[in-house]
Amino acid sequence: MGKTNLGQRLAHPRQLWQPSHALVAIPLVLIAAITLADIRTPESVQLGPLLVVAPAITTAFGGYRLTGLIGALAVGTQVVTAELHGGLATTNHISQIIALTILSVFAMIVCFVRDRRTAELAQVRSVSEAAQRALLHPLPDRLGSLHIASSYLAAEKEACIGGDLYAVARTGDRTRVVVGDVRGKGLDAVGEAATLLGSFQEAAHHHATLPALAEALDRSVCRYLTGFPKADGEAQEHFITALLLEIPDHSPVSRVVHCGHPPPFLIRHDHVTPVTSPSPAPPLGMYGLRPATYDVHNFSFQAGDTLLLYTDGVVEARDSSRAFYPLEERVAQWTKNSPKTLVQRLEKDLLAHTGGALGDDAAILVIQRTPVPHTRLHVSPLTHGADLHDQPTD
Structure with a gap:
């Protein structure tokens, strides 16, 4: 069964690809660019705080898991950069890592709450559509x-x-x-x-x-x-x-x-x-x-x-x-x-x-x-919208 499912997925690679997957490259590129720039700058210039933009951007198109993953990657990169710029013992680097971790967790929580509300709204809309179909039967x-x-x-x-x-x-x-x-x-x-x-x-x-x-x-x-x-x-x-x-x-x-x-x-x-x-x-x-x-x-x-x-x-x-x-x-x-x-x-x-x-x-x-098949309607000589007093009424 597992081989069959794997074969079906490989046979239909387009089904595995979603537009949001391409957007993941944006925070990854930002992390790489900021890290390289931070390494090449003097120790007096700190670009590490800019890494927070990566999980922040991810919230626009990803879920809380992806946001957490990007946030963890940003924190890990910040740790590596700190080692290269004076070590982890400095107060400045420790405060930057803690701040980046807190902001990444906050971004992940925001995504979680948003995804949950989106799921609840989808369920409500599903119930609403079912109620409409029950109330207003499709004609x-x-x-x-x-x-x-x-x-x-x-x-x-x-x-x-x-x-x-x-x-x-x-x-x-x-x-x-x-x-x-x-x-x-x-x-x-x-x-x-x-x-x-x-x-x-x-x-x-x-x-x-x-x-x-x-x-x-x-x-x-x-x-x-x-x-x-x-x-x-x-x-x-x-x-x-x-x-x-x-x-x-x-x-x-x-x-x-x-x-x-x-x-x-x-x-x-x-x-x-x-x-x-x-x-x-x-x-x-x-x-x-x-x-x-x-x-x-x-x-x-x-x-x-x-x-x-x-x-x-x-x-x-x-x-x-x-x-x-x-x-x-x-x-x-x-x-x-x-x-x-x-x-x-x-x-x-x-x-x-x-x-x-x-x-x-x-x-x-x-x-x-439309004309009734095999039936000829008696066409009234009166104009449309006029009262037909000579026709039987209720």
Whole structure:
């Protein structure tokens, strides 16, 4: 077994080589140069203290073991130099060796603490990514006649999850979509997002209409929010803006219910149009503000059309001059892009706009409708974004 492992390593020498290995030459060259210079100078000139630069530089690319090794080499070199310059008995040489040893040990401790924190951060990020995959299930590239792409950008650099959410569910011959944004940040927002996503995945299969689905989700969020303390009305400040979308497979008429969420954009023939609702409902979890019924807005979503859904972290992102991100203007430049390319362009452009630092979580979901095989959709004569009162609604 040992011979086999050795043979595999020798067969793949590139795997043994890492870029940081070349950097080890820097402290080694410094030690050699300083030592030679110190030997050639008179005894009155002491260059030994400069050896501390070797372990100090090693901390930038090496671990605590390598730093300790370089530090020990520097101390050993200092001892040799001291022997050549008057011997080890001199007070000056002894103090230099002690100081160099202490500083080398200190550098090694700094590396050890840094490596430990890096390992802990990597573990936390691993858990965070696993939690995100459990909370926000990766969406399929294809779902029926829909081509889907998505992106999630967390405001916290060390985090992968937050209060924004999206999910899709297949119910018979239609696809239902939810996009939401929890007010607030932190673990509370994650808990509320998990509650809504879990409720949607279950309720989407048990309610025939979007209004009934919206009512079920609102009840679920309200039940969850009752667990929050009500001092100074704190619980009343928690809510979730949401947008519910229903896309039938064999009809160009799609339906949407707005619950305080920014309207999506419909991309058709190089034109970008917001799909607004004349009577949007309050956000989910607003207790007594729940409407008697949730109004459904019908709009034409034909083969070749693209829908862009997003959270307010996108449109409220600011640049250095405090200007908001012009989402509609940017999208108008990329109307011919595929969903995946459009998401990638928006993600890159949004980060460039904000200088890489988002003030809030941002989620983007792009859905493009493709022709259904062996099925001819009934194309509505109405223009996109108009109410289709002559079509059946929920």
